[in-house]
Amino acid sequence: MRFEVGQTVVRRYRRGPWRTWAQPMRVLRDDDAGLLLWAPEGGEFARLIDVDGKTTHDISPDRMRDPKLKLHTWRGNNVLILMPPGAGYSVWWFFQGGVFTGWYVNLEKPYERQADGVETTDLVLDIVATPDRRWEWKDTDEFAEFIGHPLYFDSAGAAEIQAEADRLTKLIDSGAFPFDDTHTGFRPDPGWPLPRFEPGALDR
DSSP states (O other), X not given: OOOOTTOEEEEEEEETTEEEEEEEEEEEEEETTEEEEEEOTTOEEEEEEOTTSOOTTTSOGGGSSXXXXXXXEOOSOEEEEEEOTTOSEEEEEEEETTEEEEEEEEXXXXXXXXXXXXXXXXXXXXXXXXXXXXXXXXXXXXXXXXXTOTTSBOHHHHHHHHHHHHHXXXXXXXXXXXXXXXXXXXXXXXXXXXXXXXXXXXXX
16 A cells, blocks of 8 residues: 555664664655655654663664663754665655755665555665765774674675665766756745654554
């Protein structure tokens, strides 16, 4: 079942039994090309954090002390996210003040649909690219650190993730879709409300 255009859905990450991230987003499109979502600055999101203030960027969830999803406000940019069906990644377009500022490629497992949104698992390795397609790796140390961890990936899995990331960098270099002009001039309707969690959404 596909989502309705204009509907608010929750995009979630999971790591083993833990939900590590949740963010309500507006559906702009849901078709064979993928699920296209919008999250403006000022909207809500939640991330897993423990009593010491550590997140999954600092430590694996199994080593956290009493981790809980904590509500935050999305700051710094507006983001358009494309999740192609069956893909091991999502592509993000960042905007500030209505100006496109670059792409972010998040390596992740193909998403699974839920009644109120989608869920995936972050694969740690990321790519950041400027509007003129100069790109660099992100979180490479973290990626290497988690190879062999039972909640993450083994050496073979890491090699597959890296191979997919290498394929995507070639698309960036060539300016092929989705790293062409697609969506770079996107402008949201100023009347759209900020996406927020429905009551109980963080508990589901």
